[in-house]
Amino acid sequence: MDISVYRPGELTAADRGAWTALQAKAHLHGAPQLANPFLSPEFALAVGRYRRGVRIAVVREGGEPAAFLPFQRSAAGVGRAVGLGVSDAQGVVHRPGFTWDAGRLLRACGLAVWEFDHLVDGQRPFEAGISGTFPSPVMDVDQGYDTYLAGLRERSPKFTRTTLAKERKLDRDTGGLRYVHDERDPAALRTLMEWKSAQYRRTGRSDRFAQDWITDLVRHLFHTRTDRFAGNLSVLYADGRPVAAHFGLRSERVLACWFPAYDPAFAKYSPGLILHLRMAEAAAADGIAYLDLGRGRKEYKESLKTRDIRVSEGWVTRRHPVALGHRARRAPVRALRNAVVSRPELFEPADRLLKRVGKIRSGRAAVDKPTKT
Missing domain, CATH: 3.40.630 (Aminopeptidase)
Incomplete structure (x- = not known):
């Protein structure tokens, strides 16, 4: 070797x-x-x-x-x-x-x-x-979208009925829906990143798109296309206006979900859920086996998933003082974070606090934003 x-x-x-x-x-x-x-x-x-x-x-x-x-x-x-x-x-x-x-x-x-x-x-x-x-969590679509949707109706009948009803209402109220599975307009990507940044701030999370390298990486991957890999931007439009979008990465058989977001003005219609169902339908037609929703338990993922795969965290080390020092610094932070995330009695108050901080931060940003004259 x-x-x-x-x-x-x-x-x-x-x-x-x-x-x-x-x-x-x-x-x-x-x-x-x-x-x-x-x-x-x-x-x-x-x-x-x-x-x-x-x-x-x-x-x-x-x-x-x-x-x-x-x-x-x-x-x-x-x-x-x-x-x-x-x-x-x-x-x-x-x-x-x-x-x-x-x-x-x-x-x-x-x-x-x-x-x-x-x-x-x-x-x-x-x-x-x-x-x-x-x-x-993952959404299996290798047997076709109709099979996935039938399974969703069986597993989560109320969720499925409500989401499809909201889709019909959004269609009626706005004059028509249009879904683009592989949107190539860079303006739509900019809109998605603006929505996502606002969501991070609103919920008190760190804004990933405030880091230039992540923004540049996403833009680069948006323009990367080979026979077996592509950056995939999907957009749901209502009366010509984007209301939900997602940017992820696609291999020959897997669509990795990465950055979903929606326009809060349309929140009552759950456009993000509608978008994920449209993504599943188009992915199945493209021969994708499953959509990987990514690590983390969130309500929408639990509703949409067919099963879970597993991912792990940790360190591989050699006998070396650098390894000991790095692990000593990182292990307590990870352990604390995982303890909070895994225990509702800790996570829920922490989440509420982050959202309150996010509201304060968003309010200050609005005050500081210069007005147009």
Whole structure:
């Protein structure tokens, strides 16, 4: 087994092709989780344009690529999953039956520690470093949209009736709905990011689009299109006006949901839920197997999902003082966050506090905003 580490620009077209081929065949080999677009070469290379330290480890057997691990590395040897904080799937993309020694891989990558927060299933050599495992809801549409909708009616009859009734009412009240599954207008993407920023502020969360690298990354991925990967912007229009939108990433078989948002002026119609049903219908027609709604229990995800897959967080470490120091700093923060999120008696008051802070912050932003004359 030979391990080589490359900068993003050094990866050859042949290696990128081999990486993509492993993803394309993953479902045939019992590892559909490896087909997630966040595990694609396109995502890793895109992050490498806007973040320092992105590297790709290529493991070869008999001279042929057997596995790929994208990561980010600091000068001190602290490693992180590529796009940690915005990536919803992480791990080694590998051929069937391949296994690896975690310590040897880290040593070859020059890492004392590798941190992850969305490690996909099947990464057995990394399992000793897992500190927590969490559900990531998915919407299965491989049997067609009609089958999905029939199952939704059975699992959540009231939710389904209410959502479809709201869709009909929105159609009547606004003079007509139009859904675009693959919108190519950059203005629609700007609208989505504005909605999402306002939502982050309104709910007291950190605004991801206040970070230039995330905004630039999303814009870049919006324009990235290959036969087996694309940034996918979906928009629901009412009387020609966008009322809900979503930007995610698509591989050949998986649509990874990433940034959904809607116009609050239309909140009573639940346009975000309507949008997700339209996305499911179009994705099924495109041959997508499932929509990955992403880690985290939210009411709309619980209503729409057909099942959960699992992702994990933790650290893979070598015996090294840098690894000990990094884990000592990060572990208490993660443990506290997960304790709050997993316990309703802690999460609900914390969520209310964040929303109150968000209202104050949004109010100040409105006061400070210059008026047009």
